[in-house]
Amino acid sequence: MAESVISLQGLEISFGEKKVLQGVDLEVKKGETMAVIGPSGTGKSTILRALIGLLEPTGGSVFIEGQDVSHLSEEEWNGIRKHVGMVFQYSALFDFLDVGENVAFGLRQHFSLPEDEVRKKVDDLLADVGMLDAKSMYPVELSGGMKKRVSLARALAFGPRIVLYDEPTAGLDPIRTMNISRLIRKTQQKHKVTSILVTHDMESVYTAADRVALLNDGKIVAIGTPEEFRNSDNPLIRGFITGEEITGATEAFR
Amino acid sequence: MLHDICAATGAFVLNFCQVTGQMMLLFIDTLKKLKHASIRETLRQMALLGADSLPIVLLTMLCTGMVFSVQTAKEFVALGASNTVGGIVAIAMGRELVPVLTGVVVAGRIGAAIAAELGTMKVTEQIDALRVMATSPVQYLVAPRFIAISLMMPMLIVFGNFIGNAGGYFVAHYYADIGSYTYLNSIKRFCEMYDVVGGMIKGVAFGAIISIVGCFKGLHADKGAEGVGLATTASVVLSIILIFIADYFMTVLLYVDK
Ligand SMILES: Nc1ncnc2c1ncn2[C@@H]1O[C@H](COP(=O)(O)OP(=O)(O)OP(=O)(O)O)[C@@H](O)[C@H]1O
Ligand SMILES: [Mg+2]
Numbered sequence: 001m002a003e004s005v006i007s008l009q010g011l012e013i014s015f016g017e018k019k020v021l022q023g024v025d026l027e028v029k030k031g032e033t034m035a036v037i038g039p040s041g042t043g044k045s046t047i048l049r050a051l052i053g054l055l056e057p058t059g060g061s062v063f064i065e066g067q068d069v070s071h072l073s074e075e076e077w078n079g080i081r082k083h084v085g086m087v088f089q090y091s092a093l094f095d096f097l098d099v100g101e102n103v104a105f106g107l108r109q110h111f112s113l114p115e116d117e118v119r120k121k122v123d124d125l126l127a128d129v130g131m132l133d134a135k136s137m138y139p140v141e142l143s144g145g146m147k148k149r150v151s152l153a154r155a156l157a158f159g160p161r162i163v164l165y166d167e168p169t170a171g172l173d174p175i176r177t178m179n180i181s182r183l184i185r186k187t188q189q190k191h192k193v194t195s196i197l198v199t200h201d202m203e204s205v206y207t208a209a210d211r212v213a214l215l216n217d218g219k220i221v222a223i224g225t226p227e228e229f230r231n232s233d234n235p236l237i238r239g240f241i242t243g244e245e246i247t248g249a250t251e252a253f254r
Numbered sequence: 255m256l257h258d259i260c261a262a263t264g265a266f267v268l269n270f271c272q273v274t275g276q277m278m279l280l281f282i283d284t285l286k287k288l289k290h291a292s293i294r295e296t297l298r299q300m301a302l303l304g305a306d307s308l309p310i311v312l313l314t315m316l317c318t319g320m321v322f323s324v325q326t327a328k329e330f331v332a333l334g335a336s337n338t339v340g341g342i343v344a345i346a347m348g349r350e351l352v353p354v355l356t357g358v359v360v361a362g363r364i365g366a367a368i369a370a371e372l373g374t375m376k377v378t379e380q381i382d383a384l385r386v387m388a389t390s391p392v393q394y395l396v397a398p399r400f401i402a403i404s405l406m407m408p409m410l411i412v413f414g415n416f417i418g419n420a421g422g423y424f425v426a427h428y429y430a431d432i433g434s435y436t437y438l439n440s441i442k443r444f445c446e447m448y449d450v451v452g453g454m455i456k457g458v459a460f461g462a463i464i465s466i467v468g469c470f471k472g473l474h475a476d477k478g479a480e481g482v483g484l485a486t487t488a489s490v491v492l493s494i495i496l497i498f499i500a501d502y503f504m505t506v507l508l509y510v511d512k
Contacts, residue, residue, distance in 0.1 A: 081388040092379035106387050
């Protein structure tokens, strides 16, 4: 069995009294894309924020490439973050930089590449996400879906070994969604990246993911391949995939 | 009732200590990261906030110089001390009025802008995005602003002194009939370079206060747009209070028993 690049062991995160994650166990193997699905507000973004050191676990532990990163200092995290890309749910583009500079940010900060190489990388990525025409626009001039795609390009630009996608296709039209899902697949195959893909969109799970985990009430309640999920008769899974009224499922999603 | 008051006072004191401590930590962290601050960004910030605040600083100082001169000139002429007016205006402006008022104006103009800018970045997760991209917000955002304001303050103060004294002279000359030679000679006799330099030193400290408070309040903004608004107001109020407190101690250090 391949080693786990990302490993969550009984991860707990609370905000004050409120326990959001209540013992999440998850192993993501090298080169694997793990989709995490689940109802709104169960803590999918919270998992990603714990994985990049924006939130400190209140219990359990987080391992990245074998290293226990549960309680690292900011300096120690920065060493790890140079290999991890993250697509924020609400894009979080730097509004003082234009699209091209946003994408180039990681490259400029941590690699001293010649200018034409940076430009080529940025152009390639923007072309991949269909945003090359908008290269010199500022984030305020972009629509939500456009920001999302720039944010994706920014996360991939510096060649991370691990990528965390927080709903990269939310708010995109079906064709763009398909393109982005394929891009995620392509990135995984070409650069052997390990990734976690948080999404509400089953199509992109089928296209891009190797395995899926269903998060509900702060716990992983089911895990399997997209095929297994598609054919599952677990009411929670069926309810989530089809959106149908299924006894037990809708209660859980309230 | 009494219990409530005690609890509220206790909470206030605790909170005050915590905020002060956190701000000291930010200050120390900023000092550590000064040498890694981007020179380009620092220069850009200096140009931005210099251009932003120079007009209003000049206007404030011109008015202050004129008012001060109106208030003193006629009285002193009546007392037969017309040869002291220039010196008095220059010393008061150089030591106290220009540095403190420039500090207040810059806190309102620049400190507020910084708190709003960083606060917006905080609530839109841009600060998180910086951290995720292994870039320290202190190094990338705070350090350049800290250097820029701390260096711009003394420069603004030099300009403020010029225009303030010019305003003082103008009023003394045309309103109280004090001759040009008398006025300028009075400045020369009573005022030393140190009166202005001390004010500039104060300016550096006030600049440090304004930038650290503005950045701190911005970086700790939460709860969306409302939080940004609160951070902005809080940063101005706190900066001004700290400037007045610092001014007292710096005056004692710089000018008493010198
Ligand atoms: N900073 C915070 N302070 C307090 N509570 C928080 C904070 N961040 C998140 N929460 C709570 O944690 C829970 C999980 O939030 P999270 O953003 O991880 O949900 P999510 O699964 O990503 O939902 P969505 O699909 O809507 O993005 C929510 O109930 C939210 O109220
Ligand atoms: Mg989320």
